[in-house]
Amino acid sequence: MALMAGADCQQCAPSGGAACLGLGIAPSEIAAHDALLAALPHPAWIADLAGGLVLAANRAAEGLFGHAAGGLLGQVAAGLLASPEDMAWWAGAAAGELLPLHSDTLVGLPHGGPRLVSRSIAVIGGGGTQILVMLQDRSAEQRLSQERDSLLAELQATLESTADGFLVTDAVGRITAFNQRFAQLWSLPADLLQTGEGSAVQGWMASSVTDPQDYLSRLQALRLDPTLQASDPLTLRTGQTFERVTRPLLADGRVQGRVWSFRDLTSGIAAQERIETMALTDALTGLPNRRQLSDCVAQATHGARRSGGSFALMLIDLDRFRHINDSLGYDNGDRVLLDVAQRIQGCLRQDDVLARVGGDQFAVLVGTAGAPAAEATARRVLAVVAKPCSVDGATFTLTCSIGIALAPAHGSRIDDLSRHAEAAMRASKHAGRACFRLHQARAEGDRRFHMQLDHAMRQALVSNRFRLRYQPLVDLASGAIVGAEALLRWRDPELGEVPPGRFIPVAEESGFIVAIGGWVLSQAVRQAALWHHRGLSVPVAVNVSALQFQQPQFVERVASVLAVAGLPAALLELELTESILLHDAADALQRVHALARLGVRLAIDDFGTGYSSLAYLKRLPVGKLKIDRSFVTGLPDEGGDAGIVRAILQMARALGMAVVAEGVETEPQRAFLQAAGCDQFQGFLFAPALDSLSFESRLLASRCAERPPAAQGVMPERAAGAAHIRLVSG
Ligand code: C2E
Numbered sequence: 043m044a045l046m047a048g049a050d051c052q053q054c055a056p057s058g059g060a061a062c063l064g065l066g067i068a069p070s071e072i073a074a075h076d077a078l079l080a081a082l083p084h085p086a087w088i089a090d091l092a093g094g095l096v097l098a099a100n101r102a103a104e105g106l107f108g109h110a111a112g113g114l115l116g117q118v119a120a121g122l123l124a125s126p127e128d129m130a131w132w133a134g135a136a137a138g139e140l141l142p143l144h145s146d147t148l149v150g151l152p153h154g155g156p157r158l159v160s161r162s163i164a165v166i167g168g169g170g171t172q173i174l175v176m177l178q179d180r181s182a183e184q185r186l187s188q189e190r191d192s193l194l195a196e197l198q199a200t201l202e203s204t205a206d207g208f209l210v211t212d213a214v215g216r217i218t219a220f221n222q223r224f225a226q227l228w229s230l231p232a233d234l235l236q237t238g239e240g241s242a243v244q245g246w247m248a249s250s251v252t253d254p255q256d257y258l259s260r261l262q263a264l265r266l267d268p269t270l271q272a273s274d275p276l277t278l279r280t281g282q283t284f285e286r287v288t289r290p291l292l293a294d295g296r297v298q299g300r301v302w303s304f305r306d307l308t309s310g311i312a313a314q315e316r317i318e319t320m321a322l323t324d325a326l327t328g329l330p331n332r333r334q335l336s337d338c339v340a341q342a343t344h345g346a347r348r349s350g351g352s353f354a355l356m357l358i359d360l361d362r363f364r365h366i367n368d369s370l371g372y373d374n375g376d377r378v379l380l381d382v383a384q385r386i387q388g389c390l391r392q393d394d395v396l397a398r399v400g401g402d403q404f405a406v407l408v409g410t411a412g413a414p415a416a417e418a419t420a421r422r423v424l425a426v427v428a429k430p431c432s433v434d435g436a437t438f439t440l441t442c443s444i445g446i447a448l449a450p451a452h453g454s455r456i457d458d459l460s461r462h463a464e465a466a467m468r469a470s471k472h473a474g475r476a477c478f479r480l481h482q483a484r485a486e487g488d489r490r491f492h493m494q495l496d497h498a499m500r501q502a503l504v505s506n507r508f509r510l511r512y513q514p515l516v517d518l519a520s521g522a523i524v525g526a527e528a529l530l531r532w533r534d535p536e537l538g539e540v541p542p543g544r545f546i547p548v549a550e551e552s553g554f555i556v557a558i559g560g561w562v563l564s565q566a567v568r569q570a571a572l573w574h575h576r577g578l579s580v581p582v583a584v585n586v587s588a589l590q591f592q593q594p595q596f597v598e599r600v601a602s603v604l605a606v607a608g609l610p611a612a613l614l615e616l617e618l619t620e621s622i623l624l625h626d627a628a629d630a631l632q633r634v635h636a637l638a639r640l641g642v643r644l645a646i647d648d649f650g651t652g653y654s655s656l657a658y659l660k661r662l663p664v665g666k667l668k669i670d671r672s673f674v675t676g677l678p679d680e681g682g683d684a685g686i687v688r689a690i691l692q693m694a695r696a697l698g699m700a701v702v703a704e705g706v707e708t709e710p711q712r713a714f715l716q717a718a719g720c721d722q723f724q725g726f727l728f729a730p731a732l733d734s735l736s737f738e739s740r741l742l743a744s745r746c747a748e749r750p751p752a753a754q755g756v757m758p759e760r761a762a763g764a765a766h767i768r769l770v771s772g
């Protein structure tokens with residue numbers, strides 16, 4: 043049938059549905075087409091097979107192609123869908139092959155480009171002369187599917203990039219998914235995974251853990267309750283620790299399987315352990331740090347409270363450690379610290395805790411200790427630290443200053459104990475270092491008295507109220523006076539006679555000792571010069587405090603005082619304590635040598651109370667040791683004292699040093715000392731400290747007695763002063 047296209051068709055008017063183009067189709071047929079097309083939910087049109095033109099189209103089709111109502115009528119149907127498949131269909135139709143077509147294809151649209159549609163072509167009516175073409179828009183579906191694909195890809199990539207291993211199993215335990223990390227974590231053989239057998243893989247995992255039995259029974263519990271969520275730590279035979287988290291896989295509220303995730307916690311646990319250790323220990327020495335010490339003190343406090351016992355906190359500060367770092371470098375400084383830590387550790391008891399609480403500060407919690415035990419520990423620590431150190435070819439002596447606080451006597455909290463131990467340690471430093479101090483709970487009144495004393499002392503110096511007394515030093519063999527020790531005296535108008543043992547520590551604490559010491563030095567040197575110029579040359583010894591010795595200009599000051607007075611340096615002797623010489627060995631050594639170069643004599647005072655090492659003493663240009671009075675008191679009967687004195691004498695002899703015994707009060711003491719080979723003595727037996735005139739008389743008498751024919755070793759009759767003794771040597 044030929045198409046009769048006409049501009050005006052009287053038979054049909056534009057309708058709401060399909061429209062006719064005057065193709066010679068009966069109005070009833072048009073109406074049927076319109077009704078059919080309008081009923082279809084998707085774009086559709088009817089075309090004439092022979093002419094290939096669109097006879098009718100519904101609104102959806104017109105809208106799809108961007109046409110107004112009736113806009114598709116008369117269009118070439120093959121032009122609307124021009125895919126190769128459509129073209130092939132039209133060719134087939136021309137040859138009489140009128141098979142229905144149903145497939146997905148792309149349709150080109152004027153706006154928005156090609157769109158995916160499902161297109162079906164069916165031959166209809168008119169004796170097979172017409173076709174119905176219907177499109178179903180698949181673009182939304184396509185978009186969804188693309189989105190789903192990219193989501194899946196994203197998910198897969200995420201699963202593969204996570205540090206956790208994943209395994210997904212279905213309701214009967216078959217593997218439905220896993221990531222590579224899972225296989226890697228469990229070192230799973232590829233063929234085992236390939237089987238998809240969840241039970242085989244679980245068997246492999248069970249055999250990899252330290253407790254397979256526990257693993258399998260846990261698995262059974264999960265199997266029995268598919269809704270169970272669980273998180274379990276697993277310890278592997280390799281030493282690793284995994285965390286296994288499992289939860290049901292739900293879809294539409296129904297359990298479809300299980301998701302398992304495995305996380306390797308091994309390095310995390312190790313790191314955590316490291317962090318914890320680091321937080322509680324000192325990196326260099328591995329000793330507990332301040333925090334751990336606090337915990338130990340808290341425990342000790344608790345224990346002491348229950349048992350009614352006590353303990354001590356000891357703060358150990360290395361003296362002038364900075365010099366070690368400065369001269370030997372930080373690496374060697376670290377080595378020295380390690381060495382010191384080992385030494386201290388080695389002299390502690392089992393239940394004492396050694397901690398490093400600062401660069402060159404250590405602390406010891408001395409368990410179950412009262413003052414005597416704590417002091418004994420401090421003595422041991424002083425001794426081991428003062429042993430010679432050798433690093434990088436350099437040998438030196440290190441010392442430390444120690445402060446001790448007792449619990450509960452001085453406090454129970456770490457803060458209080460630390461504060462008190464620190465103050466006591468500072469007091470040790472002040473006293474010349476290389477010693478220990480126990481915290482003194484000083485009463486308020488005591489503090490006020492200190493201030494008062496300090497003030498009065500300053501007044502005394504400007505008001506010239508200090509006096510020097512001279513105690514004779516006597517040669518044990520000849521009984522002759524061979525020297526004098528200048529000792530300070532102070533009579534205050536209000537306080538009366540204040541003994542040096544009382545005011546010198548206060549002056550040392552306040553630093554005023556530097557001024558007092560300076561006065562003593564010039565006064566004693568002036569007196570010695572006076573005697574010297576009158577033909578009564580006698581060496582005068584002056585006590586030197588730590589702080590005074592440490593003054594940068596000390597050596598220059600000594601030289602200038604000697605020069606001003608015109609006294610030969612050999613007639614001045616400086617008495618230094620062991621702690622002065624030890625506290626900053628290198629510096630002290632230099633200073634001592636400078637003094638020796640001046641020609642000044644040097645003596646070590648109060649010998650035996652410090653911790654000098656023989657090796658160190660050997661390097662000092664010191665000519666004399668003064669045995670402390672405390673060792674002389676018990677002579678000759680107390681075995682301990684006698685032993686110590688003999689040992690000191692032996693040592694001094696080996697070093698070529700002279701020895702003076704202090705505080706000799708009795709004849710048996712003197713006799714013992716003489717027999718033991720001691721060189722000189724001083725003490726009330728011969729004379730206390732005398733004013734200069736009295737001393738001079740005794741000296742003159744001594745010199746007269748020395749002159750022949752007077753017998754050697756016979757002491758002069760009392761010339762002046764308190765002692766009225768006649769001593770006979772032997
Ligand atoms: P030191 O240097 O050990 O002086 C010896 C002390 O022993 C003196 O006490 C002296 O009087 C005393 N002494 C001497 N013989 C005997 C004795 O037979 N029996 C007894 N019981 N004591 C005896 P002093 O004068 O009270 O001095 C005490 C300390 O004060 C001195 O001990 C010294 O460390 C210090 N000192 C005294 N004068 C000065 C000074 O000018 N400068 C400094 N820095 N310290 C001084």
Ligand code: CA
Binds near residue numbers: 527617
């Ligand atoms: Ca002295």
Ligand code: CA
Binds near residue numbers: 648668671704
């Ligand atoms: Ca002394």
